[in-house]
Amino acid sequence: MTKFSKVKKWLQEKDLDAFLISKLVHCFYLSGFTGTSACLLVTNSAEKNFLITDFRYKEQAEAEAKGYELILWEGSLAQTLAKLFRQHGLKKVGLDQDEITLGTYERLKKDAPEVSFFPLQDPCVELRKIKTAEELELLKKAIEIGDKAFLHILEFIHPGLTEREIALELEFFMRRLGGTRNAFETIVASQNRAALPHGVASQRIIQAGELVLMDFGTVYQGYHSDLTRTLVLGEPDASQWERYNLVLKAQEAVFQKIQPGMRACEADALGRSVIEEAGYGKNFGHSLGHGVGLEIHEGPRLSPRDETILEPGMVVTVEPGIYLSGWGGIRLEDMLVIVPGGCERLTRSPQVFKV
Numbered sequence: 040m041t042k043f044s045k046v047k048k049w050l051q052e053k054d055l056d057a058f059l060i061s062k063l064v065h066c067f068y069l070s071g072f073t074g075t076s077a078c079l080l081v082t083n084s085a086e087k088n089f090l091i092t093d094f095r096y097k098e099q100a101e102a103e104a105k106g107y108e109l110i111l112w113e114g115s116l117a118q119t120l121a122k123l124f125r126q127h128g129l130k131k132v133g134l135d136q137d138e139i140t141l142g143t144y145e146r147l148k149k150d151a152p153e154v155s156f157f158p159l160q161d162p163c164v165e166l167r168k169i170k171t172a173e174e175l176e177l178l179k180k181a182i183e184i185g186d187k188a189f190l191h192i193l194e195f196i197h198p199g200l201t202e203r204e205i206a207l208e209l210e211f212f213m214r215r216l217g218g219t220r221n222a223f224e225t226i227v228a229s230q231n232r233a234a235l236p237h238g239v240a241s242q243r244i245i246q247a248g249e250l251v252l253m254d255f256g257t258v259y260q261g262y263h264s265d266l267t268r269t270l271v272l273g274e275p276d277a278s279q280w281e282r283y284n285l286v287l288k289a290q291e292a293v294f295q296k297i298q299p300g301m302r303a304c305e306a307d308a309l310g311r312s313v314i315e316e317a318g319y320g321k322n323f324g325h326s327l328g329h330g331v332g333l334e335i336h337e338g339p340r341l342s343p344r345d346e347t348i349l350e351p352g353m354v355v356t357v358e359p360g361i362y363l364s365g366w367g368g369i370r371l372e373d374m375l376v377i378v379p380g381g382c383e384r385l386t387r388s389p390q391v392f393k394v
């Protein structure tokens with residue numbers, strides 16, 4: 040079943056006449072439209088589906104969004120939608136509870152008083168957790184660009200560079216290889232700053248013997264990559280080696296044992312328990328990992344609170360870390376896809392610590 044027919048089936052289950060897809064990522068997911076202003080009105084009838092956008096995107100929407108009738112905004116969005124609801128007799132309409140603003144909701148109720156609105160989670164949120172074969176190919180391409188950038192930075196990095204110079208080199212290199220933008224603000228955090236799990240690159244100059252935590256990724260045709268390595272420039276000391284090996288061990292435990300049928304919170308525990316047993320539980324204050332796809336953070340979350348049952352086709356990061364204020368931090372992050380019986384590692388960057 041295509042993702043589109045899954046949405047149609049969901050509409051029937053919920054007894055809705057239509058659902059308004061408001062989040063751009065979901066518009067792209069279902070229709071292929073890459074513009075930055077649109078919503079989709081998907082109805083329970085096979086042939087009635089609308090892409091609502093403005094004049095700037097007329098030609099692009101016609102080319103990209105096959106199977107959708109193009110509607111250009113007239114007046115306000117609420118008025119345009121109210122007219123569509125009337126024309127097609129749509130009385131029960133679902134709205135994306137996580138995306139529609141209160142202002143839009145109030146205007147819709149005012150302009151379409153005959154329609155009942157139902158705030159719901161967009162069905163695409165669940166569908167997106169399991170990647171199609173095409174999505175997996177695009178994710179692999181994004182990951183490959185990240186892997187190549189890491190190999191490049193191993194050659195490039197040396198004491199005396201600032202964190203920002205390293206970040207810029209990573210970003211420039213990934214763009215040259217076809218990445219359209221950074222997956223998120225690049226993290227290059229050295230020595231004490233490596234204790235900040237999200238320490239974006241600063242002007243700090245890196246010295247020999249220091250920890251350098253790099254967390255970066257790119258976007259390829261909408262799909263994200265996410266990779267973290269922590270390096271020491273020169274000879275790591277005993278505490279650096281000890282903590283690096285512990286984080287590596289936690290990560291390996293997850294890659295060995297994660298499998299379909301397990302809950303996301305159980306996968307989190309596979310890595311977290313290794314760190315807790317070594318006495319560093321309080322130094323690992325974030326989730327073990329997260330889903331990656333059209334967004335850098337999406338479901339499922341490998342966190343102590345996510346009960347999602349893992350299924351083949353889910354793509355997640357595994358990123359245990361240890362952070363000690365005044366000392367620094369170590370995190371290793373790789374991506375995997377759940378497959379029958381286990382997982383397949385998608386990231387290919389070597390586990391290098393000493394450069």
Ligand SMILES: [Mn+2]
Nearest residue numbers: 265356358372
């Ligand atoms: Mn991540």
